[in-house]
Amino acid sequence: MKKRTYQQNCYLAQAGDFLGERWTLLIFRELLIQPCRFKELNTYLAGMGTNLLSQRLKELEQCDMVAKLNPEDKRSAYRLTEKGRELEGVILELIRWGAGALPLEKEGRHFHHWDLLAMKALFSPRHCRAGITIQFACEELTAWVATEQLGGAFALNFAIGMAEDADIELAMTIADFQQQALAGKYHHDARLNAFIACFNP
Known part of the structure; x- marks a missing residue:
């Protein structure tokens, strides 16, 4: 499936193309808390589906945002790379903004x-x-x-x-x-x- 993109030569648009992909921010949320195995991510991101999760993780690995703790082990947990951890400040700011500006969906999974x-x-x-x-x-x-x-x-x-x-x-x-x-x-x-x-x- 071809990815949707803003098709704009702008850093904000490019960041939006990357982070705006559904579930991507939530993968970062999990890995900012702790390294996770595929099965754990699949549990915490219920509704994403294994195929899409596998695709997203491969894309993040290709971008050097995510890596396996043990590349030799197919079941190894995933972790954020140094480049991936650079997004921590962005994600914390989004959480701060969401906490102050948006009502929390109390019926959602937690x-x-x-x-x-x-x-x-x-x-x-x-x-x-x-x-x-x-x-x-x-x-x-x-x-x-x-x-x-x-x-x-x-x-x-x-x-x-x-x-x-x-x-x-x-x-x-x-x-x-x-x-x-x-x-x-x-x-x-x-x-x-x-x-x-x-x-x-």
Whole structure:
């Protein structure tokens, strides 16, 4: 099938041709969170179909945006290359814009690890005063987030799995934590209050 294109000699149009392909941004979302095997991507991108997913991954490999962790293994997980990771800032800005300008489709499918990338997008370094590592550990999500000072400014990082040394462990999802924070459940906890303040606009 011939690809649709704007057919305009313009950097914005060319970027739109590339990123505007259906599902492409969501492949980047998954790989910004963690390397994924084909089967995992197929699960998280339900509705895409295996043929289209395979085609998109091949195209991204050809553009040096995506590579396999182990090129010798056909079942190897996919990861973003250095060139692919250059899109992180663009995608975080899109998440920030979407969070502020568009209502969320509450009926849509949701995997809890997506909230890790949303936290990174909505993190406000100027409101951060100290480093902290929080472990989320429940059936739906096992992952940690950490604020740390890098070159004078704070940044937020995350990973799937268990942290080596977490300051606080929460047996809930990020979505549950957000609901409890909005309900004022953590007023008594100075460390969690300071962490919550990092997401003030």
